[in-house]
Amino acid sequence: MLNVSKVVLVMAICVFVAAFSADDCQQVLTQLQPCRNYLKSGGSVPANCCKGVATLNKAATTATKKQQFCKCLQSEAKSLGVNSNYASSLPQKCKVNVGYPISYSVNCTRIH
Numbered sequence: 001m002l003n004v005s006k007v008v009l010v011m012a013i014c015v016f017v018a019a020f021s022a023d024d025c026q027q028v029l030t031q032l033q034p035c036r037n038y039l040k041s042g043g044s045v046p047a048n049c050c051k052g053v054a055t056l057n058k059a060a061t062t063a064t065k066k067q068q069f070c071k072c073l074q075s076e077a078k079s080l081g082v083n084s085n086y087a088s089s090l091p092q093k094c095k096v097n098v099g100y101p102i103s104y105s106v107n108c109t110r111i112h
Contacts, residue, residue, distance in 0.1 A: 042086050
């Protein structure tokens with residue numbers, strides 16, 4: 001079972017996912033694990049959370065990879081009840097430009 005903290009960051013960074021392996025999705029969630037508390041409850045964003053967000057953003061070098069990450073994060077965040085307001089504000093708080101809004105309603109297949 002995935003930890004809420006991993007999923008929370010994942011949604012905030014929905015910079016990625018369409019159909020990739022469970023191992024790849026787990027790696028995304030692991031990078032975002034430090035964001036757990038923020039994505040769930042708000043407050044201050046830990047530096048290691050922003051590091052994970054930046055790492056994932058840099059790894060999303062193709063539209064396919066971004067779509068994969070997005071889909072992974074979106075499905076996990078919904079199942080764990082990530083606060084969408086905190087998720088949507090995470091890239092800005094980390095000063096990372098993901099290029100599209102972070103939202104449960106984002107169509108991951110339209111990310112380029």
